[in-house]
Amino acid sequence: MATILIPVLYMGKGLSSMSVVFGSGFETIGLVVAFLIALWIGAKLAFLNIKNGKSLISTSIKYSTLVNLMIWIIFCLIVGRSTGNYYFLFTLPAITALFVSTTITTFTIGLLISYLIKKINNL
Numbered sequence: 001m002a003t004i005l006i007p008v009l010y011m012g013k014g015l016s017s018m019s020v021v022f023g024s025g026f027e028t029i030g031l032v033v034a035f036l037i038a039l040w041i042g043a044k045l046a047f048l049n050i051k052n053g054k055s056l057i058s059t060s061i062k063y064s065t066l067v068n069l070m071i072w073i074i075f076c077l078i079v080g081r082s083t084g085n086y087y088f089l090f091t092l093p094a095i096t097a098l099f100v101s102t103t104i105t106t107f108t109i110g111l112l113i114s115y116l117i118k119k120i121n122n123l
Helices: 002-011 015-023 025-051 056-083 086-090 092-106 109-121
Strands: none
Touching: 025 056, 025 109, 056 092, 056 109, 092 109
């Protein structure tokens, strides 16, 4: 709500951001729900890997791959549903973004999450 209302209060502009939210409500809600579910499933997988003695980097690779794969598949399905064209699933940009985001998150947030899970649970 703040991202919609604050621009209106300070600059008198906000209609464009409101139209984006209202125009893509289903997509936004779907991606947020998918993201939360993917993070939950990924965290459970990371916990089990660390509990079984897997290395942090191995756990991070699995975590990042699972979460990014789930998010990008859901993204493609939501965009396909909203546009009515499911052939875009095989486009190069989505595949490229999957590999780039998986690589980046493996060595950043995925590794941090794996480390924190290990530290919190003293494994």
